[in-house]
Amino acid sequence: MGDTGQGTAAPRLRRDAARNRERILEAARLAFAQQGVDASLEHIARSAGVAIGTLYRHFPKRIDLLLAAFAEKFGAFMAAAESARAADDPWVGLSSYLETLCGMQAGDRGFNDFVSMRFPASAETESMHDQVCAAMEAILGRAQEAKVARTDLTIGDLVTVTWANSRIIEATSDVAPRAWRRQLMLTLESFRYRGDADLDEPPLTRQQLYDAMARLSAP
Structure with a gap:
């Protein structure tokens, strides 16, 4: 059988998720540095170029994002x-x-x-x-x-x-x-x-x- 692409899909998704996480953290560090720990999570998601749901999948609570940042x-x-x-x-x-x-x-x-x-x-x-x-x-x-x-x-x-x-x-x-x-x-x-x-x-x-x-x- 030919390669359906399923073998490469999971690694690609993991790489995409890792990139999204790093973009969120970069945006969070900048926003927290400028605005404090109460910086808008919606603003951080927009700055990272991801949906707010993506941010919450990586960091379910604000404190999770603070700890990582x-x-x-x-x-x-x-x-x-x-x-x-x-x-x-x-x-x-x-x-x-x-x-x-x-x-x-x-x-x-x-x-x-x-x-x-x-x-x-x-x-x-x-x-x-x-x-x-x-x-x-x-x-x-x-x-x-x-x-x-x-x-x-x-x-x-x-x-x-x-x-x-x-x-x-x-x-x-x-x-x-x-x-x-x-x-x-x-x-x-x-x-x-x-x-x-x-x-x-x-x-x-x-x-x-x-x-x-x-x-x-x-x-």
Whole structure:
């Protein structure tokens, strides 16, 4: 019997599906970077040249698309966190970690949102954020043990740096795109160890921090 073409149809369909997936991811990365995690999925599908149904076949939920779009960047961020944790100078580790985080925020509004929020319905993002918190604790703990960072600092204080940085970037990105760096430098100076005196206002509890991050992602 002659070749009916059925033998090549499946591989061709898989190649087409893979190309569509990559086009969707390229469009999503650009849209999320410009508009944040709430970017229109319909716009992303149009930009990718596919139907919205095709997008949903590849990524049934928005969080699925977010995870795929930010997977590479999250990996790079965690690698930077590991380098900061291993730095010979604990203060350099802490300051370089925060500069890397704030710099990645400045270049990508969607990643800015992603690291600043909690998505309680997604076990995968919860695990990722737990990894971030563990890295923060290790980096901050080394700096505190070395008496180069305030002993009353918490990871909640580091997370609020990202919230403040987000607003600074939003206000200045078009007129002074490096303004966030000055604010970060001022913040880091306030983080330096100068004795054991605690502030009058207590830090956020773990639950308060979690609830605040989850609230940011609420529709």
